[in-house]
Amino acid sequence: MNLLSTCVLGSSSAGNATLVWSSETAILIDCGFTPGYIALQLRKLGLSISDLDAVFVTHIHGDHINNGTVGKLVRERVPIYCPPEIEEHLRKKYYSAAMASRHGFLNSIEKSAIELNQISVRSFEVPHDSEGGCFGYSVSYDAGGRTKKVSVSTDMARPTASIVDHMANSDVIVIESNYDVQMLEASARPIWLKRRIRVDGHLSNDQCGESLMQIIERSEVPPKDIALAHVSQECNTNQIALECTEAALERQGVRGINVSETHPYKPGRTITV
Ligand SMILES: [Zn+2]
Numbered sequence: 001m002n003l004l005s006t007c008v009l010g011s012s013s014a015g016n017a018t019l020v021w022s023s024e025t026a027i028l029i030d031c032g033f034t035p036g037y038i039a040l041q042l043r044k045l046g047l048s049i050s051d052l053d054a055v056f057v058t059h060i061h062g063d064h065i066n067n068g069t070v071g072k073l074v075r076e077r078v079p080i081y082c083p084p085e086i087e088e089h090l091r092k093k094y095y096s097a098a099m100a101s102r103h104g105f106l107n108s109i110e111k112s113a114i115e116l117n118q119i120s121v122r123s124f125e126v127p128h129d130s131e132g133g134c135f136g137y138s139v140s141y142d143a144g145g146r147t148k149k150v151s152v153s154t155d156m157a158r159p160t161a162s163i164v165d166h167m168a169n170s171d172v173i174v175i176e177s178n179y180d181v182q183m184l185e186a187s188a189r190p191i192w193l194k195r196r197i198r199v200d201g202h203l204s205n206d207q208c209g210e211s212l213m214q215i216i217e218r219s220e221v222p223p224k225d226i227a228l229a230h231v232s233q234e235c236n237t238n239q240i241a242l243e244c245t246e247a248a249l250e251r252q253g254v255r256g257i258n259v260s261e262t263h264p265y266k267p268g269r270t271i272t273v
Helices: 035-044 067-075 084-093 095-102 161-167 181-186 191-201 205-218 238-251
Strands: 005-012 015-021 026-029 054-056 080-082 106-108 113-116 119-126 134-142 147-153 172-176 225-229 258-261
Touching (some): 005 035, 005 172, 005 225, 015 035, 015 147, 035 067, 054 113, 054 119, 067 095, 080 084, 084 095, 084 106, 095 106, 119 161, 134 161, 147 161, 161 205, 172 205, 181 191, 225 238, 238 258
Parallel strands (some): 026 054, 054 080, 080 106, 172 225, 225 258
Antiparallel strands (some): 005 015, 015 026, 113 119, 119 134, 134 147
């Protein structure tokens, strides 16, 4: 059986990393945790950092890339990929990324997709206020005649037509459901920060549901699994996020999709398709 698995190793504004793997290939999307945390979570899944075939970085914010982890990746000879728009920003912000670049382990994705065995990884731009831009990734796996697809976007101010196109026809979608509108408004956060989150930062639970409906409408077959990521610890709860997405699916009469939660410092469910 040619199976493709996905596990969000952890997700919140404190750190993000998602593992996608088949029997031959394992990749990490973002590495915003310490090397110790990532190694521990990989070990639970029977893998080690040296088993990774590549790590893909979405943007330069510190909850998506960790200096120590990049150093460890270089020592373990794991290549790191990023879109060309953010490569220089990564080198400037993280000394380990500059070192990775000097040793040939930081590569920008010049072609439209990176091919690793039967896995092909494609980046797509998402709006999010990060220097150089922010990107989501879709991972396609040639499972012997049928393509299995996982799409990951953990930071997104709003859906765009291009995002919907790239995430359509996925078997698994990892998408952020960052905040509850009322909880954000009621929070003690300064007005500028509330505005930043709403306008240029993150998807609310309602926007997550709307984005998913657009992706599903654009898909020939709806996804089997949706994992809700980057849930704010201050302005949201997993329960509210799950209820909101489930209600959005219900309103549109979409059934049979597993919606699962993710956690800041604990892996979510392993999803296998
Ligand atoms: Zn960010």
